[in-house]
Amino acid sequence: MQFINYFNQDAYTNIAMDAWLLKNLHPDKPIFSLWQNKRAVIVGENQNTFSEVNADYIDAHDIQVVRRVSGGGAVYHDLGNICFTFFVPVASSARVDFRQFVKPMADALESVGIHVDISGRNDLEIDGKKISGNAQRYAGGYLMHHGTLLWNTNVDAMVRSLNVADEKFISKAAKSVRSRVGNIKDYAPKELTIEKFIAQLQYYLTNEGEDEEYKLSETQKNDILKLRDEQFSQWSWNYGKSPKFMYNNHAKFDGGSIDTQIDVEDGKITDINFTGDFLGVRDWREMKAQFIGLPFTRQAVSQVLEKNKDGQYFGSITIDELLGTFFQKDEVSNND
Numbered sequence: 071m072q073f074i075n076y077f078n079q080d081a082y083t084n085i086a087m088d089a090w091l092l093k094n095l096h097p098d099k100p101i102f103s104l105w106q107n108k109r110a111v112i113v114g115e116n117q118n119t120f121s122e123v124n125a126d127y128i129d130a131h132d133i134q135v136v137r138r139v140s141g142g143g144a145v146y147h148d149l150g151n152i153c154f155t156f157f158v159p160v161a162s163s164a165r166v167d168f169r170q171f172v173k174p175m176a177d178a179l180e181s182v183g184i185h186v187d188i189s190g191r192n193d194l195e196i197d198g199k200k201i202s203g204n205a206q207r208y209a210g211g212y213l214m215h216h217g218t219l220l221w222n223t224n225v226d227a228m229v230r231s232l233n234v235a236d237e238k239f240i241s242k243a244a245k246s247v248r249s250r251v252g253n254i255k256d257y258a259p260k261e262l263t264i265e266k267f268i269a270q271l272q273y274y275l276t277n278e279g280e281d282e283e284y285k286l287s288e289t290q291k292n293d294i295l296k297l298r299d300e301q302f303s304q305w306s307w308n309y310g311k312s313p314k315f316m317y318n319n320h321a322k323f324d325g326g327s328i329d330t331q332i333d334v335e336d337g338k339i340t341d342i343n344f345t346g347d348f349l350g351v352r353d354w355r356e357m358k359a360q361f362i363g364l365p366f367t368r369q370a371v372s373q374v375l376e377k378n379k380d381g382q383y384f385g386s387i388t389i390d391e392l393l394g395t396f397f398q399k400d401e402v403s404n405n406d
């Protein structure tokens with residue numbers, strides 16, 4: 071199989087590249103790529119980004135959040151994770167079997183001495199632990215099948231990045247399926263490094279190095295960068311495309327309790343209500359209009375609360391306590 075070199079480790083660029091190549095590459099024969107992202111969470115096409123990521127952790131650790139064009143759940147990437155993409159001409163989307171792509175990757179791993187099982191969900195597993203997740207997108211006679219390979223990803227950071235108490239979010243969005251994950255490195259021959267591992271997969275998939283690189287032109291590269299800038303790096307795509315949702319939370323404080331209910335559409339607050347047992351000096355509804363149309367982010371909401379703090383709308387409940395009812399606080403230190 072011929073291959074394409076993705077030209078950097080920026081998740082905005084790489085997710086844009088997957089999408090652009092699916093629409094524009096139109097290969098006669100299958101082409102693949104192996105690539106990597108710096109720390110990022112990649113959410114599925116129809117997911118609610120707000121409920122899938124731990125916003126505080128993501129912000130504190132400079133983790134990119136990008137929506138891809140394939141379905142499925144949210145995954146965490148770092149430089150210990152390897153991504154692969156196949157672009158394949160197909161007769162019709164109905165005939166495409168997930169296993170058709172999962173199997174060659176399983177064989178590639180076998181060729182470097184790593185035995186994996188294919189789960190009922192078409193994840194790759196070692197020892198009952200997921201080491202690869204896969205997703206697909208069909209468009210106009212071509213299929214993009216992409217997946218991950220966990221070599222030595224920081225699982226602690228993965229769990230913290232993806233963690234959110236999602237029962238507070240009510241919507242029709244696709245939910246991720248949490249799994250017990252493992253790293254391939256723990257099962258690989260001792261001397262195998264990630265560089266050698268990638269080189270060996272490449273060797274296997276290129277028919278022992280026989281098949282050549284498909285070189286992108288400068289124009290093609292520029293088109294990809296344009297798509298990144300206009301779509302895949304934009305908040306309006308990565309967050310704003312989340313299906314509309316309702317956020318519900320109940321919180322108890324020394325100064326009373328608050329039930330918060332917020333409607334969000336296109337990532338923006340369309341309605342907000344506070345009920346419960348708190349004694350505001352003034353009625354919070356006086357500032358209700360200021361919330362409408364704001365992005366559902368800690369920063370935007372806290373600005374409104376700060377600006378209006380003299381009104382003591384929530385009695386003895388502090389702004390920080392109140393913000394905690396919207397957004398979870400990352401309890402973890404920022405040293406890692």
Ligand SMILES: Nc1ncnc2c1ncn2[C@@H]1O[C@H](COP(=O)(O)OC(=O)CCCC[C@@H]2CCSS2)[C@@H](O)[C@H]1O
Pocket residue numbers: 112138142143144145146147151153154200201202203204205216217218219220223228232245246247248249250251
């Ligand atoms: N990098 C990575 N690889 C495998 N599994 C992961 C990863 N990160 C998190 N997880 C686990 O999978 C579930 C989500 O599983 P779920 O089955 O919901 O979603 C997926 O697998 C989607 C895979 C998308 C692959 C694309 C390829 C190129 S860009 S992203 C998550 O809660 C974790 O438990």
